Amino acid sequence: MKNKIGIGIFFAGIVIIIAGQFLGIRVGSRIQEVGIQRFLDGDMNLFRSYYLSYPLGIIIAVIGTLYSRVTSSRLILFLIIGLVSLTVYDQAQLIAGTYPNPLFFGIGGGLITLILFSLIWCWAENRVELGEKAKTAADLQMLGYVFFAFAAWSACGIGGVPGYALYPNKMIEFQTLPILFSILAKVMIFFVIGWFFILLGQLKLLGGKKNNS
Numbered sequence: 186m187k188n189k190i191g192i193g194i195f196f197a198g199i200v201i202i203i204a205g206q207f208l209g210i211r212v213g214s215r216i217q218e219v220g221i222q223r224f225l226d227g228d229m230n231l232f233r234s235y236y237l238s239y240p241l242g243i244i245i246a247v248i249g250t251l252y253s254r255v256t257s258s259r260l261i262l263f264l265i266i267g268l269v270s271l272t273v274y275d276q277a278q279l280i281a282g283t284y285p286n287p288l289f290f291g292i293g294g295g296l297i298t299l300i301l302f303s304l305i306w307c308w309a310e311n312r313v314e315l316g317e318k319a320k321t322a323a324d325l326q327m328l329g330y331v332f333f334a335f336a337a338w339s340a341c342g343i344g345g346v347p348g349y350a351l352y353p354n355k356m357i358e359f360q361t362l363p364i365l366f367s368i369l370a371k372v373m374i375f376f377v378i379g380w381f382f383i384l385l386g387q388l389k390l391l392g393g394k395k396n397n398s
Contacts (some may be wrong), residue, residue: 187253195249197261198242205238240274284345285351294341301334318389324385332379339371 244267
């Protein structure tokens with residue numbers, strides 16, 4: 186019974202994500218009709234329903250997959266973490282403010298790089314103790330992290346050099362709009378490849394678990 190409930194919760198998360206995409210179409214048309222400021226003043230609930238739909242759907246899907254696989258106390262812990270994560274997603278922009286802040290992005294980029302190098306070191310140390318299949322899974326996941334790093338670095342070029350999306354005057358002056366699409370395309374490609382390698386790593390672990398059982 187718990188398996189069926191968990192599957193139902195999982196698919197509820199997927200439905201929320203799909204519904205959010207249709208809300209996005211509505212949001213886009215309303216912004217084109219009245220402009221962003223009037224839209225936010227009059228349709229904030231519609232906007233929040235749209236931009237919270239994806240993270241909410243992901244959290245619900247995670248809870249669904251764990252529903253029959255963990256203890257009730259651990260499930261409650263994951264639920265609390267999910268709610269906190271959703272709040273962080275909703276309010277994280279308050280840390281940076283409403284105007285371009287190079288120092289904020291510089292510190293963030295530095296932290297990402299520091300975390301990445303620490304991750305590489307931990308991966309190299311941990312894989313020594315792993316079995317061959319677990320090593321392969323860890324290697325695949327590390328490839329995913331590398332492509333996430335590529336995506337993060339490419340994203341820096343959207344707001345700053347060379348795209349200048351955060352500085353409209355410079356974007357117009359230097360005519361950087363054509364290059365913004367190519368940068369965004371690279372970010373998307375790197376994210377897709379990164380997630381693909383993470384999935385391959387998880388599938389490798391799953392295959393090894395089935396072979397051992």
